[in-house]
Amino acid sequence: MKTLLEVSGVSVSFDGFKAINNLSFQIGKAEMRAIIGPNGAGKTTFMDIITGKTRADEGRVLWGDKSVSLLKMSEAQIARAGVGRKFQRPTVFEDQSVFANLAMALKKDRSPFSVLFYRGNTADTEKVEALAAEIGLTDQLSRKSGELSHGQKQWLEIGMLLAQDPQLLLVDEPAAGMTPEEREHTTSILVEAAKTRAVVVVEHDMEFVRRLNCKVTVLHEGSVLAEGSLDHVTSNQDVIDVYLGR
Template structure:
């Protein structure tokens, strides 16, 4: 398998607490992966390290075909390299329409002068229509983002990340607070996105993970405890003891 992201031997300690402990993790260029584990397992810290928010004490993180190190890069540069992150709470521009939110997110020249005089081209508008179709908001383009349901705001934010054409998408608990039908649609969006890029989903909802039908990595005390299909990891006695048995 080609590797898009390789994390090896990474550790990070906060005030004497080892949040990530000699963690190694790999994901391919078009792969869907779920990450599960009890609270405090290091799931958020893992994403913080990949996106440059937290610097590890040791280990290496290699990215892309050329295997460049992410460790010396700041958050903005890592985002430009093609790593997008969706936090649990959706952050969209509530006073702007769905169309305006997606247009602002498109991968365009971001220098101040270019932004000041930027006007969407027919190509940009076409991209936004396609994106809106992919996330199930094609009929919501003129609506203000603030009027959308919680689930629709989550889809819009995923769409805004996809507009930046990331090669890796990190998604934190996308199913939280959604109705069953919204969860189902979210599954479809993420599965579709993973056909052309890597998507890592951190989630607690086991039914949601089952529908993703992908490889699962279980974290515990900042290290990988088990890896494989959902059936494989949920049958693992250690996983049952530290996570599922609670």
């Protein structure tokens, strides 16, 4: 399997506190990966580094076939390169309709001028409607997204992520605050997505991780503690000590 993203030897510190310490990580082109770890393990910071929100002090982050470094790129450039991110807290544009939210995320030329003259077309509308159907928000298309329930916002955010058509999805706690049925649906969307692209899921919920049925990376104090199948890592003594045992 070819490598899509390669993170090697990355460190970052905040005022002396090493949030990420010599972390290395790899993911292939169509792969599902779950990241688990206790609070403060650096999961979110790890995502911040990949998406350009936080600058690494040292190390390399290489992307794609051409092995471009992501460290020099801005958040928007990284997103356009094909990294999509779903935040832990649902962050949708609450003042705008579900349709507008999805349309904004749709993979298109993002330069100001082409957006200014973009006036919508049937093909795009159909794409948005298809996405809405996938995330179960067809009836809510014209509603303001601020009126949606918490779960629906999570869906919408996943929908926006899919609309971007990224090669790598970074998903932060997608199942938080969802009912069991909703989780089921989320799992299937993610598994489906992982068939054509890489998906990284950060999750606390072991049950959810088990259902994803994928390779697991355990982070602890900013570096990788263990990697392998869920059964493999849960039987690892180190992991039990720092995380599961407590």
